[in-house]
Amino acid sequence: MLSHNKSFTNVNGQPTPPPSSDHLPIKTVQPTSMEAALNGTQPESKHHHIWLITGPAGCGKSTVAQYIAKALNLPYIEGDEFHPQANIDKMASGIPLTDADRWDWLTALREESLRRLTEGSQGVVLTCSALKRKYRDVIRVAPYYDHNVLVHFVYLHAPEDVLLQRVGARKGHYMGANMVHSQFGILEPPGKEETDVISVDVSGPIEQVEREVLSRVEEAVAAVVDRDC
Numbered sequence: 518m519l520s521h522n523k524s525f526t527n528v529n530g531q532p533t534p535p536p537s538s539d540h541l542p543i544k545t546v547q548p549t550s551m552e553a554a555l556n557g558t559q560p561e562s563k564h565h566h567i568w569l570i571t572g573p574a575g576c577g578k579s580t581v582a583q584y585i586a587k588a589l590n591l592p593y594i595e596g597d598e599f600h601p602q603a604n605i606d607k608m609a610s611g612i613p614l615t616d617a618d619r620w621d622w623l624t625a626l627r628e629e630s631l632r633r634l635t636e637g638s639q640g641v642v643l644t645c646s647a648l649k650r651k652y653r654d655v656i657r658v659a660p661y662y663d664h665n666v667l668v669h670f671v672y673l674h675a676p677e678d679v680l681l682q683r684v685g686a687r688k689g690h691y692m693g694a695n696m697v698h699s700q701f702g703i704l705e706p707p708g709k710e711e712t713d714v715i716s717v718d719v720s721g722p723i724e725q726v727e728r729e730v731l732s733r734v735e736e737a738v739a740a741v742v743d744r745d746c
């Protein structure tokens with residue numbers, strides 16, 4: 518951008534009028550981050566993004582993550598697929614996981630996300646309950662491995678009775694409704710100081726939730742692109 522106070526000189530150092538805008542180099546018009554996102558392409562940015570879709574069982578992580586991954590044309594990583602069989606068996610028999618059970622799982626999710634970004638993806642969308650602050654902090658270590666990585670959390674929340682009802686109605690999943698209460702028991706909702714978190718109320722219909730999450734993600738991308746320019 519030209520400053521109003523800037524003075525211009527010719528090759529001999531004599532003052533000259535500022536160049537008219539007709540002579541300024543032509544700037545290629547780039548699509549806005551919003552347009553790029555809607556077209557299924559990410560805007561050029563030196564940053565790569567890990568989008569974690571988080572919250573307790575039944576909040577809609579898988580449903581929302583698949584929608585966002587498709588809308589932004591990004592790989593989708595289903596966090597549940599990275600649990601060891603022992604964890605699945607435990608949850609299926611109604612026993613909540615402990616911190617120790619979750620530790621290697623969280624590290625595996627971080628590594629898988631970084632691996633996908635290293636393969637050339639501009640971002641990844643990952644489901645992970647990330648119920649406690651220290652679990653989120655495990656993923657927040659990712660930029661230590663690659664300084665261009667930005668981690669964002671999308672925290673999906675609704676009252677316990679709403680999620681209980683949704684998990685109860687869901688068929689063919691190892692996580693039963695009897696596990697919802699334990700998830701709320703240990704849940705540490707992200708605090709204000711966790712500035713990398715987008716919180717979305719998911720009590721409403723899924724279409725409304727998906728629209729809201731997509732628009733908040735696009736805003737976050739646009740803010741990063743603006744900051745990069």
Ligand SMILES: Nc1ncnc2c1ncn2[C@@H]1O[C@H](COP(=O)(O)OP(=O)(O)OP(=O)(O)O)[C@@H](O)[C@H]1O
Binds near residue numbers: 575580719721724
């Ligand atoms: N906003 C919504 N309104 C109504 N039903 C929803 C909504 N979001 C998700 N569901 C339904 O609730 C159930 C749970 O959603 P989903 O499996 O996406 O949640 P999840 O957070 O991934 O669960 P889990 O942690 O147990 O894997 C599904 O049957 C899904 O179709």
Ligand SMILES: O=C(O)[C@H](O)[C@@H](O)[C@H](O)[C@H](O)CO
Binds near residue numbers: 600645
């Ligand atoms: O941290 C946890 O206790 C687990 O990640 C659970 O959240 C399950 O993986 C998920 O809810 C399965 O549906």
